[in-house]
Amino acid sequence: MPALKPGARLRSVTCTTEVVVVRVGGEDLRCGGQPMAEAGSPGSPGADPAAGFDSGTELGKRYTDEESGLEVLCTKAGAGSLSLGDTLLVIKGAKPLPSSD
Amino acid sequence: MHVGMVFEMAADGLADRVGLGPADGGVTFGELGHRARRAATFLTERSGEHVVLVDENSPAVSLAFFGAAAAGKPFVPLNYRLADDRLRAIVTQVAPAVVIVGRGVGARLAGVKGLDLVERGEFLAATEDESVEERDGWGCDPEDVAVLLFTSGTTGDPKAAVLRHRNLASYLVSSLEFGGAGEDEAAIVSVPPYHIAAIASVLSTTYTGRRVVLLESFDPERWVRTVQEQAVTHAMVVPTMLGRILDVVEADGRGLGSLRAVSYGGGPMPQPTVERALRVLPGIDLVNAYGLTETSSTISLLGPEDHRGAFASDDPAVRARLGSVGRPLPGIELTIRDPEGRPLGAGQRGEIWVRGEQVSGEYSGRSMLDAEGWFATRDAGHLDAEGYLFVHGRLDDVIVRGGENLSPGEIESVLVEHPAVEVAAVVGIPDEAWGERVVASVVLSPGARVEEDELRAHVRDRLRSARTPERIKFADELPFNEAGKLLRRVLRDELAAEFATEGSTRG
Numbered sequence: 001m002p003a004l005k006p007g008a009r010l011r012s013v014t015c016t017t018e019v020v021v022v023r024v025g026g027e028d029l030r031c032g033g034q035p036m037a038e039a040g041s042p043g044s045p046g047a048d049p050a051a052g053f054d055s056g057t058e059l060g061k062r063y064t065d066e067e068s069g070l071e072v073l074c075t076k077a078g079a080g081s082l083s084l085g086d087t088l089l090v091i092k093g094a095k096p097l098p099s100s101d
Numbered sequence: 102m103h104v105g106m107v108f109e110m111a112a113d114g115l116a117d118r119v120g121l122g123p124a125d126g127g128v129t130f131g132e133l134g135h136r137a138r139r140a141a142t143f144l145t146e147r148s149g150e151h152v153v154l155v156d157e158n159s160p161a162v163s164l165a166f167f168g169a170a171a172a173g174k175p176f177v178p179l180n181y182r183l184a185d186d187r188l189r190a191i192v193t194q195v196a197p198a199v200v201i202v203g204r205g206v207g208a209r210l211a212g213v214k215g216l217d218l219v220e221r222g223e224f225l226a227a228t229e230d231e232s233v234e235e236r237d238g239w240g241c242d243p244e245d246v247a248v249l250l251f252t253s254g255t256t257g258d259p260k261a262a263v264l265r266h267r268n269l270a271s272y273l274v275s276s277l278e279f280g281g282a283g284e285d286e287a288a289i290v291s292v293p294p295y296h297i298a299a300i301a302s303v304l305s306t307t308y309t310g311r312r313v314v315l316l317e318s319f320d321p322e323r324w325v326r327t328v329q330e331q332a333v334t335h336a337m338v339v340p341t342m343l344g345r346i347l348d349v350v351e352a353d354g355r356g357l358g359s360l361r362a363v364s365y366g367g368g369p370m371p372q373p374t375v376e377r378a379l380r381v382l383p384g385i386d387l388v389n390a391y392g393l394t395e396t397s398s399t400i401s402l403l404g405p406e407d408h409r410g411a412f413a414s415d416d417p418a419v420r421a422r423l424g425s426v427g428r429p430l431p432g433i434e435l436t437i438r439d440p441e442g443r444p445l446g447a448g449q450r451g452e453i454w455v456r457g458e459q460v461s462g463e464y465s466g467r468s469m470l471d472a473e474g475w476f477a478t479r480d481a482g483h484l485d486a487e488g489y490l491f492v493h494g495r496l497d498d499v500i501v502r503g504g505e506n507l508s509p510g511e512i513e514s515v516l517v518e519h520p521a522v523e524v525a526a527v528v529g530i531p532d533e534a535w536g537e538r539v540v541a542s543v544v545l546s547p548g549a550r551v552e553e554d555e556l557r558a559h560v561r562d563r564l565r566s567a568r569t570p571e572r573i574k575f576a577d578e579l580p581f582n583e584a585g586k587l588l589r590r591v592l593r594d595e596l597a598a599e600f601a602t603e604g605s606t607r608g
């Protein structure tokens with residue numbers, strides 16, 4: 001499991017999901033129930049996402065664990081769900097700001 | 102997070118949306134992704150450690166920016182209107198470099214060592230050439246330098262603000278929604294490419310998926326015609342642009358039916374111009390954005406609801422918010438401090454300090470952040486009781502008269518409230534008795550007439566007499582640069598010469 005520093009890129013080993021770390025928090029980031037691997041590392045998705053961790057990720061959404069403060073941005077969508085240990089991450093629902101540029 | 106990520110995400114998730122040009126027949130984000138990846142290969146293979154662009158707006162700007170990001174080379178857009186010697190001095194600083202040049206620029210750079218000159222057309226052709234390999238946009242490190250922007254100061258050695266990939270990317274991610282723009286939205290971009298607003302615009306339109314319509318450079322008639330013909334919904338303007346746009350809209354009489362939102366920033370906007378915009382463009386969403394180059398653009402904004410609320414309010418404190426820059430963005434901490442760095446309370450004036458991931462506060466390898474990561478903006482300001490930020494201009498522009506600090510911005514906003522005044526600028530010029538004295542230069546509205554004494558009385562009635570300009574010059578125009586920034590130093594020299602023989606008489 002690679003270090004979760006800001007800007008770190010990770011890929012799922014159960015689906016096509018990729019994320020980048022926006023804010024650090026907990027360490028045990030998983031997708032589809034399995035620990036994530038460093039993006040670009042060799043290997044393709046193996047086992048399917050585990051039951052309960054298979055509702056999918058959406059491109060461009062921010063996922064967060066409120067307790068630890070961990071926040072990741074989904075940069076590639078996939079079939080697995082993101083979790084910190086067994087706790088599912090939730091989509092961060094910030095009210096978008098009006099465009100200033 | 103870095104800039105390469107932004108175009109890769111748009112190319113992946115918004116592939117079929119038109120990103121540039123007319124809604125029918127423009128270039129999609131998918132195709133822009135291919136072109137940016139080819140630009141990356143092209144720029145990797147050319148010699149030089151920086152990617153410089155000396156040109157007006159064109160599709161080459163965003164492709165060079167994204168291509169440079171994926172190539173791992175800093176992007177350095179420069180002002181093509183700079184005098185030859187200044188342009189050559191800056192280019193020498195960033196050599197060896199590949200330089201994308203517009204018409205006629207190459208000859209002006211002849212003889213500078215270490216430059217690999219490429220005409221805009223040649224660069225664009227390479228990005229459309231399907232035989233050019235596509236380089237992945239995810240190439241570089243978040244700590245790498247994304248952009249160098251040379252400041253517009255008029256004296257001294259040119260100084261570059263350094264923006265890293267993580268600064269720019271965190272601005273986007275913390276304040277905007279990926280793909281959040283409606284499919285029918287289009288932004289007109291007319292700010293010059295070397296301005297932070299242009300960089301922010303490339304990033305935010307790509308990240309939110311908003312179509313861009315480019316103007317090579319700003320011209321009010323073409324701007325209005327383009328908005329009408331291209332069904333433009335969003336625009337960003339600097340203060341000098343808005344008044345000229347409203348003039349054309351009023352004369353034209355056809356309105357700007359498609360336009361939903363106008364954001365303005367880059368300098369103080371006269372409040373009467375804001376009120377006029379709300380009248381001439383009824384129902385328009387106005388957004389006032391405040392930010393600096395060193396903060397990756399916007400750090401505080403006044404949104405449409407705040408504008409309408411203030412415009413409709415009889416409460417002077419609420420009404421005054423039309424002249425504020427709203428509240429800080431979610432990713433930004435902001436405080437007002439005194440000259441010793443101690444925090445000040447609501448209503449107290451001091452220096453604006455900010456902290457956040459998007460704040461670079463860095464110049465050519467030298468960080469100006471303090472040990473806790475705070476950046477002193479050198480802008481004067483205060484927060485009101487509800488946390489609305491008011492900016493009073495650069496601290497360096499503050500006039501010190503007889504030991505008292507006077508804000509030029511405050512006097513200017515009172516001057517432009519007079520119906521005869523179109524634009525006003527206030528500066529301090531040397532004075533033997535008082536250290537500095539207050540003088541002004543104003544441009545009158547077309548056809549308007551007013552006496553100097555009447556304007557002075559207008560200011561004196563609203564502010565104290567110390568803040569009343571001793572002399573007011575009536576000018577045809579003020580020295581603004583093309584990004585809408587008032588060149589105060591130029592004006593100060595001009596007025597110092599004009600009023601040099603007069604001593605201060607009024608107390």
